[in-house]
Amino acid sequence: MAYRDDAGLNFLGTLSSEELNDLVNILIYDKGGDKRLTENLTFSDNYKKYKPNHKMYWKEIAEEIQLFGGNTIVNLLFRFNKGVEYKEILCDVCNKLKVNYSKYAPIDMIENCLLQKILYDALKNMTPDQIKELGVELGIDNFNNLNAQALIGVFQTIFQAGGFASYKLTLVIVNATMKALTGKGLQLATNATITKTMSILTGPIGWAITGIWTAIDIASPAYRVTIPAVIQVAYLRKLSQNRDAIKQLENLNL
Template identity: 55%
Template sequence: MAYRYDPDLEFLEKIDSVDLNDLVSCLTHDKDGSARLTEELTGTELFKKHHPDHHQYWELIAAEIQCFGANTFVTLFRGGKGVEYREILIDVCDKMKVNYNKDSSVEVIENNLLLKVLKDALDKMPADELRKLAESVGMKNIHLFTPESMLGVFQAVFRAGGFKSYQLTLVIVNAILKAMIGRGLSFAGNAALTRSVAVLTGPIGWAITGAWTAVDIASAAYRVTIPAVIQIAALRQKHLYGRQADDISFS
């Protein structure tokens, strides 16, 4: 296993070890907590020496993601370098039937993936739940609570970036992961960030269950790459929001 330089994963170098816990757990353990037979990370000398200080071997974490992605593409040389993250993300989006522009940045494509999940959830939510969801993430003066209008609002939130985009990402990712792997993000415990999780968990869980069943049958590698991509999207938003907050504090 060797890391292929990947501009879309380089930000992991800036992520604290504690925030990498969920991603490492996803790569090394199944949903039931048993060790993955195909993972290589825990057998490396750096992992054995520094675990759980994940920051010390972030490149190996990235390499493991790339190699699981290579499995998805039926790459013959499992022990070598995998594929770049963009290719993995696009493969996941194709599997989940996400509408995206392949020339967009990975951040935009990740947001399209999350919006697809959110759209499926919104379509199942009655008007009173849509209203609660809007209020829980601080949206006011919304007079027409329909899935279409709400999705438009959330698209605008993602485009604007900042705290609201970060909050919405964590809420969606937390609910998705609970539905997929039985546990949410450990760094999403801040009540100000996740107070709308209770509103979203049910609908997103229903939307994911059907899609997850089909994906699960298709390939075991997707059991890793889909939740890994979802978690990387959350880590990226956390990183971007942190940089924005630092820029404001020093301006």
């Protein structure tokens, strides 16, 4: 099977090999570091020829996501070993995690709903002092009397506004989520401006994700791939959309 042209995944072709590395690891290795029995990526000719120059075989990476997604959609009799488009996979993951979203919304908005659900579940596990500290680290004014529900509205505004604050919040959520799901944080998450914010959310998001993961009856092992892969793709899209703002801040910190 070849990669199906996919508006939700075509942006992967604009990313560097370093940026694609975490996604590739999710697709190939399980949480224990062993190769997944069901992965096909490492058998592709381009992978064998160019690894670890991931950008040279980004279509094979995208195809692998589509193939895993085809094994999680309900109608397996007709979809087994057939890839499905990313938006269908994203919506399937959102349904599995009980995310409130509209399937008619743009992909990035659905991804934001997914990230907000993870964050909201984490906020419910945080003390008022932790919520206040998080507000300080994110530069939110007048947060003293904000509860978890009110902060969700603030975070939604941050997501929609774009720029570095949007990217920073996404990075913090995804880094903590990846630690809970795969045992490793994001390799790119080294910027000193986000380190403390990450430490605040790592515990609460870990508890929230563990609770969600335990509650899910994962009928197909493919969900152990599609859930972290979709969350990783959401992060990479936010990274791609906010490059200019990220570069400007990094230049200021030089």
